[in-house]
Amino acid sequence: MWLWFHRLGSGPTFYPFAGRLAWLLAIPGLLLLLHGLYGALWAAPVDYQQGQGYRMIFVHVPAAWLSLFIYSSMAVAAVVALIWRMKVAEVYIIDAAIPGAGFTAAALITGMLWGKPMWGTYWVWDARLTSELILLFLYLGVLALDQAIEDKRQAARACALLALVGAVNVPIVHYSVEWWNTLHQGPTVSKFDSPSMDMRMLVPLLELTLASTLLFGTIVLVRMRATLLWRERHSRWVGEIVEAGQ
Amino acid sequence: MTEFFAMGGYAVYLWPSYVVFLAVLFGAWGTALWRGRRIRRAILRERRGRNDKR
Amino acid sequence: MVLGLVVMVAAIAAMASQVFRENLMYFYSATEVVNGDVPPQARIRLGGLVVPGSVQREPASLRVDFRMADCEHAVAVSYEGILPDLFREGQGIVATGRLQDGVFVADEVLAKHDENYMPPELAEKLGADGTGHSCAPFKSLERS
Secondary structure (H helix, E strand, O other), X not given: OHHHHHHHOOHHHHHXXXXXXXXXXXXXXXXXXXXXXXXXXXXXXXXXXXEHHHHHHHHHHHHHHHHHHHHHHHHHHHHHHHHHOOHHHHHHHHHHHHHHHHHHXXXXXXXXXXXXXXXXXXXXXXXXXXXXXXXXXXHHHHHHHHHHOOOHHHHHHHHHHHHHHHOOHHHHHHHHHHHOOOOOOOOOOOOOOOOOEOHHHHHHHHHHHHHHHHHHHHHHHHHHHHHHHXXXXXXXXXXHHHHHOO | OHHHHHHHHOHHHHHHHXXXXXXXXXXXXXXHHHHHHHHHHHHHHHHHHHHHHX | OHHHHHHHHHHHHHHHHHHHHHHOOOOEEHHHHHOOOOOOOOOEEEEEEEOOOOOEEOOOOOEEEEEEEOOXXXXXXXXXXXXXXXXXXXXXXXXXXXXXXXXXXXXXXXEOOOOOEOOHHHHHHHOOOOOOOOOHHHOOOOOO
């Protein structure tokens, strides 16, 4: 197990493995995305309160879920990077932060587009919206730190530190609607005992959430492959791969 | 069909939010693939340059 | 490097605590208003359900009078302006304004919808046709 773990952490093993895994995630991801979109826009019935407008949830929740999931995974990678100095984990932090920032921005924008017709405003400074905005700044902070520090190993340590410290914000975002009173509504899906949603609405929502998580996996693996090639461009295995045109 | 695109009057909010989400998803994927190609080409160029000097 | 990290984290934390201190408790409940637990004359937010049967629209103007309640008490509210789509009797809302002689004069009304999603047929069966909202989200939470 440990041997496997260590071998996977090295470039020559990780590169082809990540390439195969990227496709393995992309194919079910794309199929689920298409089926989920069909359900979200067509098959699911209208909502008793919000009519067609509630269909915003099918993109808002996956984006918001990814914003939290990706940051949590970065914090786990940060622990691995700081303790074992594993190169793959260091690379993961930065390469996950880029799509992570994108999905966080998407969660904020889709939320604003949903808030305007339903709440009557694009933005309020309640605990949920504020903590999600701070999450975006944390992602941008990690990326800025990586850009600012010349030495890549040193940059990786700094980024890992920020990813780890910033992780305290993740539970704050998630529980903000329960800990404080907010304009944002309470949790719908995470109440596993009794999700407050009709099945015909819940299924496409879960499909789209799973699909975007799988496709995020593809994106981060594609990015990591390229980053590893560039970092180890003077080593022999990279030469062989590039010359072979793989 | 028109009714579908009108989305009960929420079209101006609903369609842009789907566009934003899908643009982020496929934009991140596309740029990741494009960046990989660019990096492989750059490495190849660098190697060729070194070989020529020899 | 470490210094930059510290400065950045500090800046984010400072902004966060500032915003959180002002807005952590996004709204007061009707009970708190009735008990006099809100600062007088201050601009505050009041959260609650629109009491069914209490909405009175003044013809030829945007003026609306209604009552807002939590699980225990109700407060009279007066508002002039455009209401969100979801405003209706029984709906959860958050109004911003000032208390004037026992009436909450609002200058902004936002809808706070709940986390339940279902087709209209099912809602009708459950009796939740938009007038049976829970008052639970508007209970007065403990203030720190």
